[in-house]
Structures are given as C-alpha cells and as structure tokens.
Amino acid sequence: MMSYAESFAVIFHRAAERKGGKAALQALLSKPRTAVQLSQLTDAECLSEFSKKIFQSGFVWSVVEKKWPGFEELFFGFEPEKMLLMSDEMLAAKATDPRIIRNATKVFAIRDNALMIQQVADQYGSFGAFLAQWPGEDIIGLWGYLKKQGSRLGGNTGAYALRMLGKDTFIISQDLEAYLRNFGVVEGGLTSQKNQKAIQQQFNLWQQESGLSLQEISKVVAFSFGDNHVGLKM
Template sequence: MEHLDQLESFDALYQRACERKGKQALEAMLGKPRTDAELKALGDDRYLAEMTKKIFQSGFVWRVVEQKWPAFEELFFGFDIDKVLLVPDEMLERKAADPAIIRNFNKVKTIRDNALMIDAVRRQHGSFGQFIADWPSDNIIGLWAYLKKHGARLGGNTGPYALRFVGKDTFLLSNDVESYFRQRNIISGAVTSKGSLQKIQDCFNLLKEQSGRSYQELSRIIAFSTGDNVPTET
C-alpha cells in the first residue's frame, strides 16, 4: 500500500502534538471511548437522542441546540423507540411546529425514520448498543456507510460525530485531520470517496498497531499535530 509510505510514524505525530500542546495538556484532551460493555449497556433511546442532536446541530449553532435540548427530550418521550414509532404524521408535524424546539420539519421527521432503523437492528441483534459495540473499529468507515444507507441524514460527518459522542471508538474527518492527509498526499479529491476513506482507515489501522491507542486518541493527536492549533501551557 503506497499510501502508507506517506504516513508519518506515530512517534513523530505524537512528538509534534506534544510540542504544540504540551504532553500533559495533550493527554488531558484526548479522552477515551466507551468500552464495549458500556456501549451495550447504553439504552437504544440514547443512540436515537444523539443521532437527533447531531442532525439538528449540523449546519446550526451547537450551543442553541444544547439550550433547547430538554424540550426535545420532553416532546419526543425521552426518545423511547417504541413510543416514537407510534407517533402519527399529524402529531409529528405538530411537534415540529413547537417553538420550544428548533422548528425544522424535515429534521424532525428523521427522529421516527432513525427509530425505525434502530428497531430493525435491535430485532436482529438484541439491541442497537450490541450492534454498535460489535462493529470492529478497524472498519469504522463501514459503520459510517451503514448509518448513511439505512438511517436518515446520517451521511457526511453527522453519523461519525454521533458515534463519537455516544462513545464508539472512531476517528473523525475534521478539517485538521483531512488537511493532514492531503498535505501528505495520501488522499486527493473528495475526502468522502470510497478510495479516500479506505486509505484513511488503513492509516489509522497502522497507527493503532504502532501505538496501541484508540482511534479517538489517534484522530485528536493528528488534529493537534497539524493545522492552526495553538500550543497551550504545559
């Protein structure tokens, strides 16, 4: 794989990130994903809630969504899958017009659509959390593709960000991460093309072999090692 020859070693990336942020500060910012056991224990309602939150935050001010989030939880029954599935079109439209939430009917419709996806998965796997926990992170781009195909408005960075926030170990294609792979001539063209995604996955897999770090940690180390990151005090 020629593209792997363009990738720096983990040690080189980590050293540069430490120089920029300071080792102690860097380690504090990396965070840890949830364990498989924790992902399995997480209720299916929390997966739907996080998907919905990321859909509404996409192209919008995240802070405003956070401020209105208690109203979302109340209006949509705490994102209980069974209750959401019973909501008829007329009620969904009324809820979408409630000023307590962000009034966007197209996005509100995804709540029921994604509940349908979660319901289909849990019927086969026992729970959506079981499905997410069992999916191997060395093919996380495959899970991204699954959410995009079977879910609603979970393409682009929305699905990956939802996974990150529920605690699934995943890298993210932030501007800094994408910029790094372009600077190293590892990818060209669309970052979301199948070829680009596979090359990026290959690189993260190699870095994980070298370091034993999670994909989340590696993603942030790459981001902090490049771009316009400003060093912090150690």
C-alpha cells in the same frame, strides 16, 4: 496515489510540542467506552444522540444543547417504540412547537432513525450491542451503514454521534483532512471509496503502532497539524 504519512511516534512528538508537552497533550485526550459500556446504552439514548447531532448540523451547537430538554419532553424521551407510533400529522404538529428548533425535515428524521434502531435492536438485542460488536478496523463501514440505513446521518453527523455515544471513531476535522491531504493519504473527494479505504488503512496502521484508540489518534494527528487551539473539539 502515494502516501507518505509519518509514523505515529513522530506525529505524537510534534503534537506534544505544540500543546505544551506530553502531559498537556494527554490531558486533552479521552478514551471511548468499552464494549461492555456500549452494550449498556439504551436505544432511547442512541436515538436522542443521533437526533441531537442532526439538529446541530449546520446550526449553533450550544443553542441546540440548551433546547434539548424540550426535545426530550416533546418526543417522549426518544423511546423508539413511541416514536414509531407517531403519525405524519403528529410529527408535523410537533415540528411547529416553540420548545424545539422548528425544522420539519429533521423532525421526520427522528422517526426514520427510530425505525433503523428498532430493526437493529430486534436482531442484536439493542443498538448499543450492535455498536459494541462493530470492528474498529472498519469504522468507516459503520459510517456508511448509518448513512444508508438511517436518515441525515451522512458526512460527519453520524461520526460525531458515534463519538458522543462512546463508540471509538476518528473524526475527519479540517486539521485532520489537511494532514491527510498534505501527506498524500487522500486526494480529490473524501467520500470516494478509494479515499475512504485509504483513510481507514492509515488509521489501522497508526493504531497497530501506538495501541491507542481511534479517538485518541484522531485528536493527536489533528493537534499536530494546521491551525488549532487547545481544547478544540475533534
């Protein structure tokens, strides 16, 4: 497989033209949290965001957002220690509560991910500290960790949760995938080890060239290619 990906300077210039100029493009970008800021995240905040993205997967995001105060109330603010004390019977009962979106499989995933977070916190002090030390040069490795050690955090679910928590990551949106395929960075299934490695290497090259975060690069590349609109979440 031969990659003909453009330099980031070319990509940035095209994205700026499509979005109304450099200043307009930069206004659409945002930076991730710093390592210090990530370290200050509580384990409850991390579990809440993972859980929210699981419930938003395959569902209308705005509906989940409106119901989230009910989730926070019903699941004790997503404190991992409290979630781990809940029996199967308690979780099953909560899965029928009208204050939340009733999906038993996703409800049980909350406790599974509470265990993952607790185990990580025991080793690193907090899940936020764990995220802070994970190198951006292997962000796909972090995706893999969440998929393997967590529950229902594969695909873009884990990546979107990381983005919302402030961990620097790219997101493989439809437009970004279209770019990667068009320029030969990937072919076939995106989840193959070969393609995952190729995507990470390409982003590492763009980051070395631009000095921007993975988050900013991800958005710029997506804005430069395919059908997208100003302000689209990526």
